[in-house]
Amino acid sequence: MDNLQLNPDGSLRHFLSIEGLKPALLEQIIETAASLEQVAERAVKKVPVLRGKTVMNLFFEPSTRTRTTFEIAAQRLSADVINLDVQTSSTTKGESLLDTLKTLEAMHADMFVIRHRESGAAAFFAQHAAPGVHILNAGDGWHAHPTQAMLDMFTIWKHKSRFDRLKVAIVGDILHSRVARSQIHALNLLGTMEVRLIAPQTLLPEQPESLGVHVYHDMDQGLRDCDVIIMLRLQKERMQGAHLPGGDEYFRCYGLTEERLRLARPDCIVMHPGPMNRGVEIASSVADGPQSVILEQVSNGLAVRMAIMAMVLGSGGESGA
């Protein structure tokens, strides 16, 4: 798994998870994204790096913003983009996935952007991908959503410029969040001073401390002196189950209000991967307030996805063709 996403020279071949990557590579993604940001402000909003390449968006699970930003990112790199809505079939996973991959490879795609409800789906594709074919993970089950994590790191870097003095709180449904898992790995790799998880016991994975974090069940305590607050979406479908009381009570205990935000540092930024449940995990006045960088995260997602695509397709693995 660790080596699967790297070429022998250490460059990125696939982008599947933050785990197994070196800090220098994460920093390179951030710096490359910073170089690509200005493309959006020019007369011609494209650079020619992926000219003649074909990117296939393969979404087995619905998504609006992730798929759209991947699509725009690929187009801004001059790639041709094909969106495939793949209905999740009930046929056996291994066979059907492999068939799908091989069929699409036969159409000479150079890169697949994959979202799938099963953890490990992107890695499965990467294991079976032909040489010169690259896989990007756009979210697999509860496992990982590494491009979201990197756009969050880019957003933090733009506001705070370094990680080693930061206290970062991730609040909410961490158990079911592939975003949180990827964020925790990225924050730790980049040397964040303290990563805090704020959640009820029922929404935390087992032994969360093993991830290199401090756990808080009391939100007021956890927010104190934070530089960055990352709110997670409460997945409403989980609220019917045993995990949680009703939405009102959740908001009372773990909703981010203006009052609570004042416990953090005055220059603390508020992030959310979207889509938001206003009034469930975050108050509208905070989501739309001066410390919110939620919409900026969306724009940053473009630059980061462009950077990762350029790094992967521009990596050494396809020479000789």
Place this chain on the structure above:
Amino acid sequence: MIRFCPENALNNPLPHIPTLLEEMASRIASLPRFAHTAPLMVGIQTGGLWLAEALHHRLALKEPLGKLDISFYRDDFSRIGLNPSVQPSHLPWTVDGRHLLLVDDILYTGRTIRAAMNELFDYGRPASITLAIAVDRGGRELPIQADILGCRLEVPAGQQIKLSGPEPLRLEWVAHG
């Protein structure tokens, strides 16, 4: 005047950059194209940007210096991959209808200049582009030449020169490891 340096063996001294800059600056100032409107100067990362900074200072240009990183425009991108230390390009003005002065340190195959011109045109349509180069080492693969040239230098096959800087700016041979 363009100075033709004699054939340089490895142990011969390389041209003195401040002297070249002096001559280049005076030739830029006397170009008819820039008689009424000062050029907008653009330096190519990294060496070209250092030279552009020095020329910009000497010519006392009022408009800020633009910088260009052509990493995303290289024609060998899919072969050698993305430059891991790419820097943002930044042109602090609109290029439409303006006379640009593009500065780079060493002119060799011409591919960097082609990439730079492609990138400039993605910002708009300049009235003209003038190319200023410190050292032309020959070996062109594209029909590109400098308008303002510091000097020509014969570099033996297999040898490389590079500009080190920013302080002091000097040419040096690249050692082969």
